Amino acid sequence: MPQHFRSDIEGLRAIAVLLVIAAHFAIPGFAGGFIGVDIFFVISGYLITGILFREMNGTDTIALWRFYANRLRRLLPALATMLIGSSLLANHLLHESQYREQGTASAMAAVWLSNIYFTFSDVDYFAEESTSNAMLHTWSLGVEEQFYLLWPLLILFIARTYRGRNRRTAVVILFSVITVVSLIACLAYSTWNPQFAFYMMPTRAWQFSAGALVWLITCEQKISEPKALTIGASGTLLLVAAIFAIRPDAVYPGPLALLPTLATCLLLWAGKTSKQTAIGAFLALPPMQILGRLSYSWYLWHWPALIISEQLATIRGHAGNTALVLLITLLAAILTHILIEKPIRFGTTARAQPKWQIIMALFVMTLLNSQFLGWQTNTQKQLAKDSNAFTSAMADIPIIYQHGCDTWYQDAELRPCIYGQTDASKTAVLLGDSIGAQWFSALTDMLDTNHWRLIVLTKSSCPMVDEVYFYERIRREYSECAEWREKAITWLQQQPIDRVFLGSTASNAFTDQQWQEGTRRILDRLASSAKAIYLLEANPTLSVNGPKCLMQHGINHQAKCQNPAGPAQYTHVAELLKKVAESQPKTHWLPTSEFVCPGGQCQAMRDGTVIYRDSQHLTASFVATAAPYFLEQIQHYEKANQ
Template identity: 40%
Template sequence: MRANEYRLGFRGDIEGLRAVAIMLVLAAHAGASWFAGGFVGVDVFFVLSGYLITGLLVREVADTGRIRFADFYLRRLRRLMPALVVMVAISSTVAAVVLAPAEQLEQSSAAAMAVLWLSNIHFALAQLDYFAAGSDSNLFLHTWSLGVEEQFYLLWPALLVWVLGRDLGTPHVARLKLAMVVVATLSFISCLLLTPRFPQLAFYMMPMRAWQFAVGALVWLHCSRGTSAEGNPGAAESVVAIRRWTGWLGLLVILGSGVMFNASMSYPGWRALLPTAGAAAVLWAGLGEHRHGAPGLLAWWPLQAMGRVSYSWYLWHWPVLLLGLAITGSHSPWVRGAEILASLSLAVGSYRLVESPVRHQEYWLKHRRVALIAAVGAMLAASVLSMHWYTSALVRTQTPESQRYASARVDAPPIYAMGCDDWFHSDRVLMCTFGSKDAAHTTVLMGDSIAGQWFPALAGIFDRADWRVIVLTKSSCPMVDEPLFYARIGRDYTECSSWRRQALQQVAAIKPDVVVLGTVSTVAFTQPQWTDGTARVLSSISHAAGRIYILRSTPHLPFDGPNCLASHAGRPKWLGALQVCDAPAFDDHGQQVFEWLQQASARFANVRTIDLTDQICPQGRCRAELNGEVVFRDSQHLTASFARSLGPEMEKRMGLTDFAAPHAVNDAATLH
């Protein structure tokens, strides 16, 4: 086959597709609810990489009869490494000033892996779910996709050489196509199998994403001979029409995925087929001489401009959003918009001053050995500096003030140390009993970790003769009889449903005098699910219980309480004034959920709701520290000390003054 048959041009609409991908990612990360699935933009980037890199390598084989591995890797380093190192260095410097020492430990570890393009493996092994609450606090979480791409770049040339064997001078498209089909099939099957059970591996690891690169490669290989239907005007017109509609359909599928998908869905799995197929369709539609429809739109100059800086923009947008939140404490759309614009400014500066000049510097290829040593040395130096940052932050965590806030973080009820809560690991009902097992009266505390935080208060209230307290909790398991997709494990939380059913049966059998239920105000349920699902839980125990109390969920801070206090302790005074460690006590969703719980409670004569928000957050403001006492141990759980102090007020609102006189409670607990 002639070399010029492989000279498939890399067109302007590719930059436009990059622009679409980066805008989707930006929308999702900035909190735009209408594009909650904007993370699919990364899938588009993977398809583009497979398309472009396969084309570059096959064209090199056609032109020279070989693949110059050193040149290829140096070009990739020249293209990607400098801007990455600059972003990590500047972000780390700012983070060392504005973040708490305890927060900096994980940031520095991730930074050390990011500059080595290993952060995807770091996050996968740490079992950090991309969609889970808390994962969005890592400044370098977004570099996982760069790790996947670099690992693809490392292996792809060797794969092509292995497939072509000794025939490098004459690339066989059919053989390459077959190899890509095999890679795509095996990788996609492994992705499907791992997504339900090991979602972190399926999401972060390159082998489970290789099928998306292979799809891009197949688009290039399929079109390498050209499909212009020359000599047949009717056929050519038909091909143009098909491509036009295919391009629009592909673009619609990409955007539709961004609209329809969200963090409450298992991903990647089969759903990743949609943005992947959409990107492949747009690429195929842009082939040939006629640029109409979606490819013509993507060639629009503003999209071209955004596409050119898409790599730098991707690098900068995430740390700017997180550091902006750390400094201002604001989730305001206006603030988020300003942060996106700031990241664009940094991206343009990075593109013009770092990425573009280095990318076009031929010194790299003229002095390969020196360039390779310098590049690897820069990466290792950045990684070593990140570990030095880790050591410095670790030393700062040992100061008395940092230790005070660190102690607040672990100021949790003893039920967790005792193993009373099995989280998602099983559906076993672990019943912790405090007080005499032969006591005449029983109180049951049941729910998720929001219920568990109130154990110190209830232990004080029921420190009475002939009373025992039974604790039945399962973290992240709401007291709503509805199936729940749990983003942290990337699948339906079946253990929760099974545990809740068994636990309710046991509570009914105990016939307790008092049941206290607590649940986080999750956004996973609709109004009918909250009211009807809660009513089903209540109906299963109301006939057997004396009194049932439903506690309003704790207000949710937009920051981590101890970390905010610790970061303020080490900040310059001018910077500390930009953010205070308090927030409004009420939000619309939390208020709605409490009203729905009240509606469900009204169906039962022995059920009441209790709202202690005014005690947790006086004057409508939630403060991380109140009267010298740390209130929250994270962003929504109270410290055990503070919860204990609210026991008298809780008792008053429960109306329990007619119960037996206080008596020394048996501190021992039994676990069955």
């Protein structure tokens, strides 16, 4: 056992990995378990600072190459094993369409940059969300490795500038500044760009430095058992509070991230006692020690196993399948730890010169990176070769997105896009989110551009309901939506408009009253300048990604890519909004469900035309065929009002 080994820290590692796995596998009561990563960050800051500072005090320097070699030897072998193993499993068990982005993510993970990749990979609204990527969990390894790269350089800088007790004081001051600056940046980015705050090392550095400060402040002290018990109990209560207070829809990391960070700091401090407390005894139990030793490997395997398995069967919410996958991942962790981690970390490789260890590690990283990038390229080529029509369908979006009409959550600027003759005698407006905007090609086919001009005002994921809401994809209140919507309606009130086509999704978690009253407020304001308003029904959705399902099963088995019209919430919201439309003198209800899903059956492909470009948005080619359907309904309303 290493000289400075602490069983309570090993037990804390077990707690951290159990929380993360419980959250990812949707174990009831542990939705906030993703804070286990925060625990890992604080522990890393504590342990690495201790290792570096003890070496600096003993030798007056830090053997950087040895430190980096030790870190790479500790982390890279298991990571490489997981990357290769997961990729082979995906390649043999899944269709290319089901792992199309895994190659790039694996390539970035091999060089410890996946956190940067995931920060910027989701900037396109219609891109696949990263939450379904089997390598998503490697973002935290990227953050840690970037921390390991810089931390010894900071301490070494202090070592060569200060001596004696002044050295520790200087390091405390430096890390205190880092903590404050990083925390401020984290809080700021959490409300502006949550992805950056969540994934990037600079906005997570305060958690590492918090752990470092605990080590620096407590390294020369031993606390009494009663004091340790009080501190440990406080840390435990904070940790429990964090688990239940932090929900998946919370703005995170933000102020709430202080809870698990402070909890871990207190628990680390509580371990500085000569006599073990009840909390320390629990953390030192053999099962906790075993799981603590396996925590790295188990963390590596649990997520890709879950994501790959869910492409084949239901895992989350199914107790039996959850238990089976957990057992498989734990077995994989045990084998990786025994056969890969320990032999390379403590075997012959550890006795090689640090520079050769680093050269070998860099070679492996480069090789993996190039191979995974090549795999990604081949996957894309294979998809294009085998399923060109389906691949094209995924990109079959309205041309308005090429013209910069929609900036999603990046800003709240109003950017009207105008089509047709600018001096046309009649004006139509398409106002909505991406579900409303998808009907653009139907309107352009329906309206004679010699007599009509079409104004497009769209903001993705911005509901045409005058209510504030939390947007889960950006993990905060979608303030840009409310600001943009207000600008759009104010601007439209000043325009002479013949027809307004208003549409958005029905998936938002508004109450019935919010749906109706929030929609009514918008309709009342638009009615001041519009002769007629057509409220578009949010079309039913597929339970699968349409083109991907067709790629996987082929045209001869397209029956597997269909489902009854729904979900139920869409039908319910449609009933609510239809009543609102019928109560407004200028508003007419424009149904879409029967056109998209005739007979109550939604299909990915019908009569040779791909209907959906994902699971909810329709292809522009299919939408264009809706022009006669819409025109017939509009003419019916106009004749009735004459």
